Amino acid sequence: MAMKYVLFSLMMCALPVAAQDRDSLIAVLETRIPGATLKDLRADPDRFLTEAAGVVLGFGGPAGIDADGIEAAIAAERARVRARELRRLLEADLNDDLAVSTAEMAVVIGAASATMRGRLMGWHLDADRDGDGTASWAELRAFGRARARAALGAEDAQALRRLMIFDTDADGRVTVAELRRAIALLNPPG
Structure with a gap:
């Protein structure tokens, strides 16, 4: 249902x-x-x-990007952040059980710089939602998702979706040429 609303909004923004x-x-x-x-x-x-x-080029190509390409860009950025955040904590999964205990964190923290020790402790505390001293796989995944949503929130996603406004020929795709034309029109030399 939400995707239908997004697509309808994008179609309403297309230029005649x-x-x-x-x-x-x-x-x-x-x-x-x-x-x-x-x-x-x-x-x-x-x-x-x-x-x-x-x-446009990375998620659409030379022929331009459509609404699905923009949604793919949003998902890819969130996945990148999610993977980065999970990696930071999974490096402490010393026994490979997809959970990170306080004892495992202590080993990794002991080898980290002072600044990184504080960050690692904070991340582990944030991930361990039930406070039992172990960030389970489910908690780690929730932590990664939350960090990804914070890094690319709803407003940032909407800003990416607004690229469809530059579809000046109303073909459902935005090209780099359309972007250049709109930027030139909105920023005349002078």
């Missing part, structure tokens, strides 16, 4: 094919691009293009 003349296109873009996105785009258009083009 008739908005092809310069002034109409600028007006439509300025109306449909949320203030924070427009501000970022205007503040540093090169950075915006680099980041947006990376998503």
Whole structure:
């Protein structure tokens, strides 16, 4: 159900094919691009293009990205963060039982730098939700998911979904050429 709502929202953001003349296109873009996105785009258009083009090309390709590609980008970033966070704690799984006990953490913490010791202890405490001294596999997975959602939250995911606003030909895909055109229109030289 949520995916249907997201896809409907994206379709509602698509620019009408008739908005092809310069002034109409600028007006439509300025109306449909949320203030924070427009501000970022205007503040540093090169950075915006680099980041947006990376998503378009990385998860769509030269022909552009569609809504499914954007959802894949969101899932991939969350998976990357989840794996990083799990790795940090699983390095202390000395007996390979997919659980990390306080005793196992003590071994790893003893070899870590002072700053890292504090972080490791904090991560283990955060992961051990029932407070029994052992972060079980289920707790580790929940910890990884929570960290991934914090790293790429709902607002960040929505910002990625807003890339569909740049689908100026309303074909369901955003290309790097469409991004460049919109950025040029919204940031005239001068």
